[in-house]
Every structure is written in C-alpha cells, then in structure tokens.
Amino acid sequence: MKPYAIFLALWLVSLPSALAQTGHVNWQGWDLTTTPALMLRVWSLQNVSFNGTQILNKASFPVMRVKYAGDVCGPYADILWSSTFRPAPSAPNSSCDGQTLCQRTYTQDGQDWLELGVNAQIGEYQIYQSYYFNPEGIIDARVFSRGLQCIIDHDHHAHWLLDFDIDGAENDQVFKGENEFANH
Secondary structure (H helix, E strand, C coil): CCHHHHHHHHHHHCCCCCCCCCEEEEECCEEEEEECCCCCCCCEEEEEEECCEEEEEEEEEEEEEEEEHHHCCCCEEEECCHHHECCCCCCCCHHHCCCCEEEEEEEECCEEEEEEEEEEEECCEEEEEEEEECCCCCEEEEEEEECCCCCCCEEEEEEEEEEECCCCHHHCCCCCCCCCCCCC
C-alpha cells in the first residue's frame, strides 16, 4: 500500500460521527430535503419547492476562501467537507448550541422564519452556514464565522452553489433587473 493510501485510510477511520443528517422538511409551503454530509461531500438542500413550485434542484456551500491583508498568511480555501462538521459550541443563536445540524423556527419583526444550518470547524475556525425561509416565499443564506488563523485584517469570499430548477427545465432562466434579457 502506498504511503498516501495508508494516511487516507487512517484519516477516514478517525472521522467524527457528528455528521449532518438527512431529513425531509415541510414547513409553511416549503418542501425540501437536506442531504447527509457523506464522506468528502458537502451538506446540501435538494428539491426545494414553495407552494408546489420547484425553486432549486440543489443549494450548497462547499467552500469559503479567506484572503489576508498583504498575503501575510494564506490564502486559504476552507472546504466544508463532512469531516469538518462538528456540534456548534455557540452558534449565532443559543437554541442550536451543541447540535451539528440546526433546525429551528422563530419570529422576527412579525415574520415567521425557518432556519436550517450546519456548523463546520477547520482548525480554530468555526463556520456556521445557514439558510432561512419564510412563509411568503423568501429564501436567504448566511454564513457566520469566528476564530483566527492569523491576527490581521482579512476578507471572506463565500461560495454558494445554487442549481435553480424553477418549475421545470423550460423555466431555468434567472433575470436580473427588469427582464434585460427578454429579447434573447
């Protein structure tokens, strides 16, 4: 066996068991599935529909790039594989503490919201990715992070992958502004 194969085998054996779970969510018009974060896969939402209309085939957040001022350290590509998922020691909200996958409902400014999120740990860094849904058809995505690799100014570049599937393949177009591509 080659040395890198032995290392990979040992690394795979040592993976934690706190992986994001699979689940079906049906909440106030929203219907979706969360996929498991299997070996070397990212956690994702699939088959997202609202009031019976397909919106997204898949949504995921596989990587966050971090660039430090003056390239003092890094740049880094924080890859959010299943091996990085850990129970959140202190997520942005206290009701999800201690859970790898957070699912909660809450009301803010008179609006009901569903939060689905997962926590990753890379070194000293905690990265909490989350999606928010409300009964009026709004989807929002956020990422929260804490911890420092280097104590210097830095920028985060979050990379979401959104595979839109709006009510069938024939409607797979997204327009910016007021139909600026209407004649194409």
